[in-house]
Amino acid sequence: MYLRELTLLHFKNYAEAGVTFSPRINCFTGANGMGKTNLLDAIHYLSLCKSFFGSIDSQNISFEQPFFMIQGKFEKEGREEEVLVSVKRAQKKIVSRNKNEYEKLSDHIGLFPLVMISPLDSVLISGGSDQRRRFTDGILSQFDKQYLEKLINYNNVLQERNALLKQFAVNRSFDGALLEVFDEQLADLGNYIHDARLKFLADFVPVFERFYRLLSDNAEAVKLDYVSTLKGKEYTEALKVSIHKDCTLQHTSVGIHRDDLTFLLQGNEVKKYASQGQQKTYLLALKLAQYEYIKNKTGIKPLLLLDDVYDKLDNKRFTKLVELVSSDDFGQVFISDTSAERILQLFTSNRGCFIFEIRKDGIKQLKGK
Ligand SMILES: Nc1ncnc2c1ncn2[C@@H]1O[C@H](COP(=O)(O)OP(=O)(O)O)[C@@H](O)[C@H]1O
Numbered sequence: 191m192y193l194r195e196l197t198l199l200h201f202k203n204y205a206e207a208g209v210t211f212s213p214r215i216n217c218f219t220g221a222n223g224m225g226k227t228n229l230l231d232a233i234h235y236l237s238l239c240k241s242f243f244g245s246i247d248s249q250n251i252s253f254e255q256p257f258f259m260i261q262g263k264f265e266k267e268g269r270e271e272e273v274l275v276s277v278k279r280a281q282k283k284i285v286s287r288n289k290n291e292y293e294k295l296s297d298h299i300g301l302f303p304l305v306m307i308s309p310l311d312s313v314l315i316s317g318g319s320d321q322r323r324r325f326t327d328g329i330l331s332q333f334d335k336q337y338l339e340k341l342i343n344y345n346n347v348l349q350e351r352n353a354l355l356k357q358f359a360v361n362r363s364f365d366g367a368l369l370e371v372f373d374e375q376l377a378d379l380g381n382y383i384h385d386a387r388l389k390f391l392a393d394f395v396p397v398f399e400r401f402y403r404l405l406s407d408n409a410e411a412v413k414l415d416y417v418s419t420l421k422g423k424e425y426t427e428a429l430k431v432s433i434h435k436d437c438t439l440q441h442t443s444v445g446i447h448r449d450d451l452t453f454l455l456q457g458n459e460v461k462k463y464a465s466q467g468q469q470k471t472y473l474l475a476l477k478l479a480q481y482e483y484i485k486n487k488t489g490i491k492p493l494l495l496l497d498d499v500y501d502k503l504d505n506k507r508f509t510k511l512v513e514l515v516s517s518d519d520f521g522q523v524f525i526s527d528t529s530a531e532r533i534l535q536l537f538t539s540n541r542g543c544f545i546f547e548i549r550k551d552g553i554k555q556l557k558g559k
């Protein structure tokens with residue numbers, strides 16, 4: 191599967207643009223603010239029906255225009271597939287495939303899988319545990335609708351239990367029987383989620399470690415651990431044990447909503463001790479492992495978008511990354527970089543590679559037919 195053609199109308203800084211891509215490597219070069227990331231984001235829209243940056247759709251309409259449109263022509267299993275995303279101000283977003291409009295956007299997710307690697311990934315290391323849960327949950331729920339459903343239900347029950355704990359505090363009351371009803375629901379849903387996360391990580395971690403070794407040339411040992419407040423405890427029992435604490439805190443202190451991942455490098459916490467380049471390598475390995483997981487689940491090589499990856503990496507690691515994504519384990523790849531020289535030098539001998547320069551007056555092709 192690959193994206194052959196992309197057409198934009200009034201999307202962010204693009205009034206109008208049309209590009210034909212290589213099925214393998216595509217590089218976007220150009221100065222800051224020219225629209226390299228915007229181009230990647232347009233591709234993200236075609237796959238996931240939304241911006242990578244979580245912005246509201248209308249923000250992506252060019253200033254002072256009434257709508258934007260992104261059209262993509264994919265080649266998938268020997269057939270052309272056309273995906274169209276259009277957003278008009280103050281109207282519902284329309285996504286269609288082969289001219290059929292989706293009623294539920296979730297039906298589109300997974301048909302044209304994509305992984306975007308961006309400087310924003312750093313929140314996985316610097317951010318709170320919610321960021322790391324979102325990472326895991328995002329991958330799992332794409333392929334396991336039951337997981338997503340149970341997660342939503344879990345959060346609803348959790349909110350109700352927390353509201354009850356608040357009520358106890360306000361009224362200076364306690365109703366153990368009522369609490370038990372919530373505990374049983376939480377345990378039922380939470381056990382499913384807990385097991386699914388454990389199973390996912392058992393597959394995911396070895397792949398992550400392999401990518402880290404490849405990128406760093408075996409320079410450092412990394413470890414990724416799943417941390418849970420439930421470790422070794424039966425779910426309802428764990429809730430019972432912490433009931434006094436929960437009443438004081440007025441929220442639920444144990445459960446899968448507190449799960450976290452610890453990132454270690456040479457036995458030390460990545461956030462505190464790893465260099466910027468090591469952190470970047472860690473993030474790259476995480477995202478490449480995500481790529482591999484999706485590839486195995488769907489049987490399709492996802493599109494891989496690499497935004498400003500050169501930033502903070504040394505030459506050796508950047509070259510490793512380029513070698514890696516140029517191998518047959520990967521499919522279509524999009525790379526943005528401010529330096530045309532660096533890109534031209536790296537890819538001159540790569541026959542399947544197209545290089546584009548994004549300029550004020552349009553997109554100019556520097557290499558490729
Ligand atoms: N809705 C919009 N309408 C017009 N221009 C926009 C819009 N949103 C962002 N831009 C412009 O896009 C440019 C940034 O593009 P970006 O793709 O991030 O650049 P880079 O090439 O550095 O990755 C900025 O100049 C910004 O003003």
Ligand SMILES: [Mg+2]
Pocket residue numbers: 226227228497498526
């Ligand atoms: Mg950019």
